[in-house]
Amino acid sequence: xxIKHPGPANPAPPAPEFxxxxxxxxxxxxxFDVDTESVWLGGDRNNEQRLVTLSHGGYEARxxxxxxxxxxARHQVSATFFVTGWSIEAYPAxxxxxxxxxxxxxxxxxxxxxxxxxxxxxxxxxMDRGLEAMNTVLGLTPTxxxxxxxxxxxxxxxxxxxxxxxxxxxxRDDIRPYRHVLPSGxxxxxxxxxxSFDDWTYGLxxxxxxRALFGREHxxxxxxxxxxxxxxxxxxxxxxxxxxxxxxxxRINILDQFLAxxxxxxxxxxxxxxxxxxxxxxxxTRAS
Numbered sequence: 001x002x003i004k005h006p007g008p009a010n011p012a013p014p015a016p017e018f019x020x021x022x023x024x025x026x027x028x029x030x031x032f033d034v035d036t037e038s039v040w041l042g043g044d045r046n047n048e049q050r051l052v053t054l055s056h057g058g059y060e061a062r063x064x065x066x067x068x069x070x071x072x073a074r075h076q077v078s079a080t081f082f083v084t085g086w087s088i089e090a091y092p093a094x095x096x097x098x099x100x101x102x103x104x105x106x107x108x109x110x111x112x113x114x115x116x117x118x119x120x121x122x123x124x125x126x127m128d129r130g131l132e133a134m135n136t137v138l139g140l141t142p143t144x145x146x147x148x149x150x151x152x153x154x155x156x157x158x159x160x161x162x163x164x165x166x167x168x169x170x171x172r173d174d175i176r177p178y179r180h181v182l183p184s185g186x187x188x189x190x191x192x193x194x195x196s197f198d199d200w201t202y203g204l205x206x207x208x209x210x211r212a213l214f215g216r217e218h219x220x221x222x223x224x225x226x227x228x229x230x231x232x233x234x235x236x237x238x239x240x241x242x243x244x245x246x247x248x249x250x251r252i253n254i255l256d257q258f259l260a261x262x263x264x265x266x267x268x269x270x271x272x273x274x275x276x277x278x279x280x281x282x283x284x285t286r287a288s
Contacts, residue, residue: 064247
């Protein structure tokens with residue numbers, strides 16, 4: 001195996017320290033990956049015959065998303081839902097409920113296929129079928145994108161730029177938004193993820209990949225401390241939650257209590273991805 005010459009995987013400079021809006025010192029980006037059954041189908045097509053396995057994903061539209069919308073409304077939190085095109089076509093009423101509540105729906109692939117192992121045709125199909133589903137079913141053009149399986153490539157970033165996607169939220173290498181630098185020039189804005197807020201790590205086990213589950217006190221303490229320090233540093237706390245995980249009875253209380261903790265502070269800008277991207281663009285313009 002030939003290893004490329006040592007150098008950073010990301011050529012973008014460190015994130016600019018643009019101020020947050022008004023008197024805020026930090027941002028919370030509450031974001032949910034709505035995969036429904038597509039995450040199980042995209043991971044293993046044999047799951048088409050495993051209806052109990054698929055029912056993990058079916059829980060999202062039946063219970064998970066409605067319960068999460070209730071919690072967000074109670075705390076007056078605007079969020080972004082990254083939804084696969086397959087899920088939009090399968091559950092249009094769920095998506096309409098998300099939009100009616102004032103939240104953003106963004107791109108999350110079509111069948112939740114891995115971008116890093118896809119050939120060029122598959123990569124383009126995943127992008128364009130997702131765009132088509134959003135336009136045909138919901139009448140919208142997305143502003144943002146989160147990569148299925150949390151992986152990205154230069155080819156994918158170039159495709160996002162070509163398709164007019166203004167921001168990505170997949171990378172894990174900063175605590176503030178920045179703009180990607182691509183071989184072709186400036187790329188999309190990145191709203192980096194905090195992997196500690198990926199609920200799948202703590203809260204989902206499955207017969208084919210069993211893992212230990214983490215209780216409320218463990219997860220809530222991690223989330224609080226990550227948020228508190230990110231607030232001190234003036235960064236953005238970006239969450240990666242899944243309604244088939246956080247929408248479960250005990251775990252939704254973790255989200256509820258975490259948002260109550262955040263709401264104690266009056267210097268937190270709680271914003272959707274499109275709002276964060278728009279603010280970054282405005283700061284770029286003023287700085288140029």
